[in-house]
Amino acid sequence: MSSDPAEAAAEKVCERFVDPRDRIVALAAAREALKPLREIHYKIPLYLNCDYANSREHDVCDGGFESVDGEWCCPACTESDGGPVYVCAECREDDGDNIDWACATALLIYSPEELR
Numbered sequence: 001m002s003s004d005p006a007e008a009a010a011e012k013v014c015e016r017f018v019d020p021r022d023r024i025v026a027l028a029a030a031r032e033a034l035k036p037l038r039e040i041h042y043k044i045p046l047y048l049n050c051d052y053a054n055s056r057e058h059d060v061c062d063g064g065f066e067s068v069d070g071e072w073c074c075p076a077c078t079e080s081d082g083g084p085v086y087v088c089a090e091c092r093e094d095d096g097d098n099i100d101w102a103c104a105t106a107l108l109i110y111s112p113e114e115l116r
Helices: 006-017 020-040 075-080 104-110
Strands: 043-046 067-070 072-073 085-092 098-100
Touching: 006 020, 020 104, 085 104
Parallel strands: none
Antiparallel strands: 043 085, 067 072, 085 098
């Protein structure tokens, strides 16, 4: 059985109901069924907030700040601290913090290759 959830679903359907030669149709149907979930559960970078966003003391950024969800964030500081953390665009903890990628839903709807 495949590790890709859409392929696994298509294989199950083909084993039971469909001529195995119609596997491409079953795979397309499985991918279409997952599409709404994939449109809201996807990986985004989370940058560090920058304490120097409005200060000339912080020359590392060269004014390259980005507003992310209303917070001034510093891609340069984030890179120097090991790069952005990747989180799910949809999922939040009870306290409102982002949930690290891959969330529980992503593990069910993406293949291992897509989760990287």
